[in-house]
Amino acid sequence: ALVGSVSSCPARPNASGVADQAGTSNNACNANYFDLNGDLTQANGNGCEYNCVFQTAVDVPDDNFVDANCDGIDGDRGNAVFVAPPPLGNAANIGSPESPLDTIAAGIGTAQGTGRNAYVSDGAYFGTLNLVAGVSVYGGYDATNNWTRSAANRSTLTGANGRAVNATNIAIPTVFDRFDLIASNAPAGAANQAGANSIGINIVGSSSALEIRNCSIVAGRGGTGAAGNSGTNGGRGNNGSVGQAGGDGTSAG
Numbered sequence: 001a002l003v004g005s006v007s008s009c010p011a012r013p014n015a016s017g018v019a020d021q022a023g024t025s026n027n028a029c030n031a032n033y034f035d036l037n038g039d040l041t042q043a044n045g046n047g048c049e050y051n052c053v054f055q056t057a058v059d060v061p062d063d064n065f066v067d068a069n070c071d072g073i074d075g076d077r078g079n080a081v082f083v084a085p086p087p088l089g090n091a092a093n094i095g096s097p098e099s100p101l102d103t104i105a106a107g108i109g110t111a112q113g114t115g116r117n118a119y120v121s122d123g124a125y126f127g128t129l130n131l132v133a134g135v136s137v138y139g140g141y142d143a144t145n146n147w148t149r150s151a152a153n154r155s156t157l158t159g160a161n162g163r164a165v166n167a168t169n170i171a172i173p174t175v176f177d178r179f180d181l182i183a184s185n186a187p188a189g190a191a192n193q194a195g196a197n198s199i200g201i202n203i204v205g206s207s208s209a210l211e212i213r214n215c216s217i218v219a220g221r222g223g224t225g226a227a228g229n230s231g232t233n234g235g236r237g238n239n240g241s242v243g244q245a246g247g248d249g250t251s252a253g
Contacts, residue, residue, distance in 0.1 A: 012040060013047030036072045061119070061138040061177065063214070065149045073097075074149040075138065079116050083107035084143035085123035097147055104129055104137060104157065111135045120179075122153035128160050131167045131210075133174055140178035140214075151214075155179050162186040162198040162220065170206035177213040185220035197222050 010025060015035075017027035027040050029048035039045030052070035059069040059076050071077040081095040089102030095110050104125055107118035109132075117136040121143035131137070139155030141147050157164055157179055164181040167174075186196035200217035203210065 010043070012045065013049065014051075015040060015048045034070050034072075061140075061149065065140075073119075073141075073147045075117075075119060077147075080119045081107045081111040081116055082119050082121075082141075082143070082147070084121035085125065088143055089121075097143075100143060103127070108132050108135050108137065117175075119147070120155045121147070122155050125155065125157045126160070127157075128163045129157060129165045131165060131170060131174060131176060133170045134172050136173075136175035136177070137179075138175065138177045151178075153178075156182065158182045159184050159200075162196060162222075163202055164199070164217075165201040167201060167203045167206050167210055169204070170210040173209050173211075175211045175213060176201075176215065177211075179215045181215060181217045183217075183219045186222050 014033040033048035034050040055068040061075040065074045082100040084100040089100045093099040120139045140153045164183040198220035
């Protein structure tokens with residue numbers, strides 16, 4: 001093959017390349033194809049395997065599940081902390097797509113202050129969750145299928161002590177999207193305040209900057225109500241009726 005000609009570069013699926021003056025091949029993906037797994041230069045690689053039409057560099061997870069920036073997922077792969085249930089998710093992981101954390105709270109905590117959001121795989125999660133202003137939490141992903149996102153993927157959170165989610169003083173844009181929330185019953189026992197509530201999402205001091213989207217919310221049973229006060233004394237009863245006259249006695253024989 002001639003140095004500097006296209007024929008100098010080994011064929012790669014959905015890619016083309018031209019050799020430089022030293023004969024080194026420089027491959028590039030064809031239009032609307034992307035090399036997500038980074039194997040374009042490898043002899044046995046699959047080339048530019050991902051077909052996608054680039055729309056914008058800013059890709060916020062949306063209801064149509066569009067991969068607008070062609071990074072392989074709905075949303076921004078490089079601007080998120082990833083969460084999945086065990087065994088894939090683990091507290092010792094770093095929160096990447098390949099190494100997700102195991103709890104939503106850990107995902108929020110890791111994302112806080114970094115400008116990132118939390119992307120949560122489908123599956124079951126437990127415990128009361130406290131939202132943090134500025135950290136959006138998006139469910140509906142499938143960690144076992146390259147973090148694809150769809151309405152069929154449901155992330156379920158079962159709360160504790162009568163509460164699933166707390167959202168306190170959220171005054172900057174924060175989204176909580178695609179979760180099935182189940183609040184546990186109000187806590188029982190002697191320490192339980194009479195009439196305690198079971199609440200799916202407890203929103204306090206927050207503005208319209210907080211958005212709850214595509215969630216189902218089921219509350220549990222509230223606590224037993226307080227005992228009622230004793231009733232007042234009843235009114236005085238009416239006089240009884242006159243008794244009947246007695247009959248004549250009989251003598252013994």
